[in-house]
Amino acid sequence: MASTDKPVPEPEKTVPPPEAPVADPKKDAPPPETKAAEPVPPRNYLVVADVVLRVVLFAAAVTSVVVMVTSNQTKLVTLPVPPFPTVPRPAKFVHSPAFIYFVAALSVAGLYSIVTAAASFLALLKPGFSTKLLAHLVIFDVLILGIVASATGAAGGVAYIGLKGNSHVGWTKVCNVYDKFCRQIAASVAISLVASIVLVLLVILSAYSLSKKIPK
């Protein structure tokens, strides 16, 4: 994207470079500053979409982690032993390894999205090195997608057991007791599904940008 410093063999009608020297030939410095926003390079909107998607990914990852981490809930539970005492029993995300993996994976995705959003934004300002950048970002996008998708699946699978239980092996449901905890877990998984979809879109966008740069 934004390949303005090499000759692209396409009919470009929107970019008027010959008009600039004709309009004001007496002063040289002002025209590049005032015209800087107007001649949009071809396919620049793809870089803009890339930056926007990475910002959305960051927002989704951070929201997902925060909602998961703040899902603590403590309930008074009656123990099934003879004196039947009522004791406070907390529910935390650290009680399940799947949720710990989920928080780790989404945190990595959030950090990654900051770094790559900055890199993509720099590519928007300085076109030219974006081809190599794109090809490299696809590699890491795909890796992060695999991590985030598997974390979403793991957390979703465990959360489903918490919601429905499993009568075949005697795993009881817990969401009838910990209602707020389960709502936050479900919201967190749903938001990380959004993050997965954003990562899929990022990879598709990168592949589209690369295929658009191939001549013919």
Next chain:
Amino acid sequence: MASTDKPVPEPEKTVPPPEAPVADPKKDAPPPETKAAEPVPPRNYLVVADVVLRVVLFAAAVTSVVVMVTSNQTKLVTLPVPPFPTVPRPAKFVHSPAFIYFVAALSVAGLYSIVTAAASFLALLKPGFSTKLLAHLVIFDVLILGIVASATGAAGGVAYIGLKGNSHVGWTKVCNVYDKFCRQIAASVAISLVASIVLVLLVILSAYSLSKKIPK
């Protein structure tokens, strides 16, 4: 990849097209048949790697599904009710929604890999339309990667509870009873992890192929 019918602005030393008419100018029909295997088009090995990876993906997906589906195991379990009868209790993958999703996702990946391996093999035989094919395959590769990775995560998360249990919510481990069932589930998840890695490699290979075709 394998773009021989359009002028690639690169120094190609290995392809000797001017030698073929010079060597035998008197007969026209035999040379194209005998020389067909020798002048390897540039970057043809990328298509070969693509086909090989898709065949590996097919093998991994089918193996994973077969191992998961044949994991049934029936054990005699003593019920904890007063007469304490010993009854046969089966363990099947259909007892867990996560495993059902896993089988569905890996079956889809297996079918997809057959179709795309055939398409990629055709692209190997008929170079020229492979650019558009590649760009489209990346889209579906990424989607299948998301599905397979999330299925691997879901099945792995549930299998981990079966292996270790969860003392916080009272979910007992089941792998001390159903040993063969658990071994097959673990093997199936491990093989699907291989399938996920193969899909990541396929997307990276496609992005590399696309980036190699960009001039400059």
